[in-house]
Amino acid sequence: MTRQSSHWGDFDAVLDADGNLQISPDPRDAAPSPLLGNISANLRQRIDRPYARRGWLQSVRAGRAPGPDNRRGKDEYEALEWSEAIELAANELGRVIAQQGNSAIYGGSYGWGSAGRFHHAQSQIHRFLNALGGYTSSRQTYSLGAARVLFEQVLGDDRPLSAPTSWSALAGTELFVCFGGMPAKNAGVNAGGITNHATALHLREACQRGARFVLLGPQRDDLATELAAQWLALRPGTDTAAMLAMAQVLLEEGRYDRAFIEQYTHGSADFFAYLSGTVDGVPKTPEWAARLCGVGACELRDLAREMSGRKTLINLAWSLQRSRYGEQPLWAGLALAAMLGQIGLPDGGFGHGYGAVGGFGTPRNPLPLPTLPQGRNPVGDFIPVARVADMLLDPGGAYDYAGERRRYPSIKLVYWAGGNPFHHHQDLRRLSTAFAQVDSLIVHEAFWTATARHADLVLPCTTHLERDDLVASREDRRLRFVEAVCPPLGQSRDDYGIFRAIAARLGAEAAFSQGRSERQWLEALYEQWRQQMTPHAMPHYPYFRAAGECELPAIDEHTVCFADFRQDPVRHALKTASGRIELFSARLHALGYPDCPGHPAWLGPGDEPEPQAAAYPLSLIANNPASRLHSQLDHGAFSQASKIQGREPLTLHPRDALALGLEAGQVVRVSNHRGQVLAGLRLSDDIRPGCAQMATGAWYQPGPDGCGVDCVHGNVNVLTSDVGTSRFSQGCSGQLTRVEVSAWHGPVPSGNAHGAPGRKHS
Numbered sequence: 001m002t003r004q005s006s007h008w009g010d011f012d013a014v015l016d017a018d019g020n021l022q023i024s025p026d027p028r029d030a031a032p033s034p035l036l037g038n039i040s041a042n043l044r045q046r047i048d049r050p051y052a053r054r055g056w057l058q059s060v061r062a063g064r065a066p067g068p069d070n071r072r073g074k075d076e077y078e079a080l081e082w083s084e085a086i087e088l089a090a091n092e093l094g095r096v097i098a099q100q101g102n103s104a105i106y107g108g109s110y111g112w113g114s115a116g117r118f119h120h121a122q123s124q125i126h127r128f129l130n131a132l133g134g135y136t137s138s139r140q141t142y143s144l145g146a147a148r149v150l151f152e153q154v155l156g157d158d159r160p161l162s163a164p165t166s167w168s169a170l171a172g173t174e175l176f177v178c179f180g181g182m183p184a185k186n187a188g189v190n191a192g193g194i195t196n197h198a199t200a201l202h203l204r205e206a207c208q209r210g211a212r213f214v215l216l217g218p219q220r221d222d223l224a225t226e227l228a229a230q231w232l233a234l235r236p237g238t239d240t241a242a243m244l245a246m247a248q249v250l251l252e253e254g255r256y257d258r259a260f261i262e263q264y265t266h267g268s269a270d271f272f273a274y275l276s277g278t279v280d281g282v283p284k285t286p287e288w289a290a291r292l293c294g295v296g297a298c299e300l301r302d303l304a305r306e307m308s309g310r311k312t313l314i315n316l317a318w319s320l321q322r323s324r325y326g327e328q329p330l331w332a333g334l335a336l337a338a339m340l341g342q343i344g345l346p347d348g349g350f351g352h353g354y355g356a357v358g359g360f361g362t363p364r365n366p367l368p369l370p371t372l373p374q375g376r377n378p379v380g381d382f383i384p385v386a387r388v389a390d391m392l393l394d395p396g397g398a399y400d401y402a403g404e405r406r407r408y409p410s411i412k413l414v415y416w417a418g419g420n421p422f423h424h425h426q427d428l429r430r431l432s433t434a435f436a437q438v439d440s441l442i443v444h445e446a447f448w449t450a451t452a453r454h455a456d457l458v459l460p461c462t463t464h465l466e467r468d469d470l471v472a473s474r475e476d477r478r479l480r481f482v483e484a485v486c487p488p489l490g491q492s493r494d495d496y497g498i499f500r501a502i503a504a505r506l507g508a509e510a511a512f513s514q515g516r517s518e519r520q521w522l523e524a525l526y527e528q529w530r531q532q533m534t535p536h537a538m539p540h541y542p543y544f545r546a547a548g549e550c551e552l553p554a555i556d557e558h559t560v561c562f563a564d565f566r567q568d569p570v571r572h573a574l575k576t577a578s579g580r581i582e583l584f585s586a587r588l589h590a591l592g593y594p595d596c597p598g599h600p601a602w603l604g605p606g607d608e609p610e611p612q613a614a615a616y617p618l619s620l621i622a623n624n625p626a627s628r629l630h631s632q633l634d635h636g637a638f639s640q641a642s643k644i645q646g647r648e649p650l651t652l653h654p655r656d657a658l659a660l661g662l663e664a665g666q667v668v669r670v671s672n673h674r675g676q677v678l679a680g681l682r683l684s685d686d687i688r689p690g691c692a693q694m695a696t697g698a699w700y701q702p703g704p705d706g707c708g709v710d711c712v713h714g715n716v717n718v719l720t721s722d723v724g725t726s727r728f729s730q731g732c733s734g735q736l737t738r739v740e741v742s743a744w745h746g747p748v749p750s751g752n753a754h755g756a757p758g759r760k761h762s
């Protein structure tokens, strides 16, 4: 039996004589994640050996430089020996660097990969490309693109994300006001690993001691039923209007904390003028908001009054900022919390992400963790991560980011390891066109994801089950040594081994590997870390390895976000222009962006602009799935059990289904001006009428020629919009769009979403 780890929990694993993987969760985990039910799929449907796309291979074997090619995603693949695959990768990297320079390589390579400190695909690829002289990189994440950029501007840093008030300091909260809920599915995972799933227990304890929960959002099941929350079923993307209206009630009724606003915030006069309508003639009353949000004005007014009299935590789900104008709900929620005056105190204030990932609310370990150094990237070019298709489609084009005017570099080679852009990016037709522009796409993958199926060179990598590693996330209290359950499957190699071999062909082996094997790296990373930890006495490597884990030094488990600022706003002034929380930003105002003005504002629902908004009757929520992590292990048993007729489920309210003449369990077509996907229909009265919900992560599988369906398996990102949250943050806005849903009358195409693409038989 060996101890293993994943983003969704630790487990013991045994591979029996028949090759079946037996899994048992770590008994110390209070509530193990059901996603462990997908783990054994790591051993199935693997890429067995290196492959090259036929059209690309023909060019390079004939000695021609490859170029843009719209056969990516449709072409056949040819098996390669590793020696040739390494040579081809090295030659192409060498050619692009020599002819175009290192900035012509895009190595942003976004993605969650798998848990592990050394076999961390992003660290590996960045270290490798830095050893070759650098690459065009990416900034921010698909998770929090708008949040971090906005927080830097109006709070001076991202402390609501990096140092939130701990659960232990919320033990006296009386009222949890949850915009977008705190869904158990999201709290089940944590980037880098999680030893204990405690979020549901914290919420249950709060409920048992009498705290009240209010959920504002279109889906009732975004909060556990046992919390007996009051559900205000907002229209998707209208949270800002509800927040502004509650702020207006506090202002009009004199219920806001004037002393807090005066001492700790900047720009309240501009914000209050907007609330009361002196700027635009529209007072942001509950009646005004009710028409936009579809909830009662009385409920909003009552909630505002209740919040002003109780210890209240306002929590915003991360999904709120993952749509057009995603900065606004964040800023409006922060302003509302500031008016309540509880920021910097225990039991209340502002939160952005309780329930978004499992570790949120557990204080981060401030001490270092063993970390693979990534080296230095001398190339200054970068993009905000979600603008990858814009960059590939518009080399040299101008764009704005964080208040600066920049230009997209011209990319010839894209290298990806540890992510799946055909899962995480929006408007997949457009992404396909974007990937057709480059000369070469090199991908390390264990599975035939759509990203691998678009690659020119597919290099098969191991999964975490085939590797030893060191594991701990920032919120963990133990560093673990995990052991491979089995040797590498097929001809797969660790990312490290692949990069090392290519680096050797390019004369960069010493810079990349420092001559160390994987085992030597694990020991070196651990020992370097152990020395950094002095005076804490951590065990020497052989003892740590034999024990399988070591406890990390104890830290203060009781933290209150902004406590220092509240205690002394001069000494602990924020790093904003004013030193305070900015309710008005002179810089944003001066930038003059209509989609991110100088104070929190209602700019629209953020799903689709007219005329599309009017053309498609249903508001679609494209959120993170409950049955897998993102797109990982979609072929696993737990994920497969959620499918309907082999498609990703689409949820509608029974009333909408009745009006459309649809029944639960049937295959439906979900479409808008970007494309069409098939889905299996599920009905629930936990969703607001007029809305549809479809999770991300079903693997992209284009329909047979002529059937007109972009994805027969139900990849919702065919339908979502590839536009930045605003000119300021340029975050991912994939959460909301609009669609129509109709019965699918054609034959239901059989699926090969998880299998190998066509191969050339020589």
Ligand code: PGD
Binding pocket: 110, 111, 112, 113, 114, 119, 120, 121, 142, 143, 144, 319, 322, 416, 417, 418, 419, 420, 421, 423, 424, 425, 426, 444, 445, 446, 447, 449, 461, 462, 463, 464, 495, 622, 623, 624, 629, 630, 631, 632, 696, 716, 717, 720, 734, 735
């Ligand atoms: P994953 O499915 O986790 O998705 O996007 P992300 O690309 O991270 O992809 C990880 C890939 O890495 C998998 O294919 C897996 O096989 C591979 N992999 C795992 N381990 C290794 C390894 O060791 N080496 C290599 N080479 N590969 C490995 C997630 C992204 O999607 C995120 S974080 C968010 S929050 C966004 N959410 C939404 C959303 O809410 N709505 C929409 N519409 N779209 C979204 N996209 C974003």
